[in-house]
Amino acid sequence: MKSYRKELWFNLPTRRGFVNITSQVETCLEESCIKEGLILISAMHITASVFINDDESGLHNDYEKWLERLAPHEPVNQYRHNDTGEDNADAHMKRQIMGREVVVAVTEGKLDFGPWEQIFYGEFDGRRRKRVLVKIIGE
Secondary structure, three states: EEEEEEEEEEEEOOEEEEEEEEHHHHHHHHHOOOOOOEEEEOOOOOEEEEEEEEEOOOHHHHHHHHHHHOOOOOOOOOOOHHOOOOOOOHHHHHHHHOOEEEEEEEOOOEEOOOOOOEEEEEEEEEOEEEEEEEEEEEO
């Protein structure tokens, strides 16, 4: 069995945003030379996420509104976490909802996706460098 590891780095200029990272993950898969196995894509920060869904702007807008209703950023004093001087408690909750990581099967050297599936990095407290781990194991 072979193993491959790479870190992808992101620095979104906005507090929140979604980035389609499918092509970067596919590049990692090509570099790995693994044809059959599993690929893990994991946000390495507690206010960011990785998820799979459709690359459709209306859906991403819906996510933004839905997440803000579930865990509104303001008022920041509504969260005990922010008593420490932080202002990102909502970002921790949004990450919890959207998830830390995804696992995708690799078949014949390709991501084994259903129709419309794409991989996204979700940022909920941006404006600084954060990383995503790509770990591939297989043959």
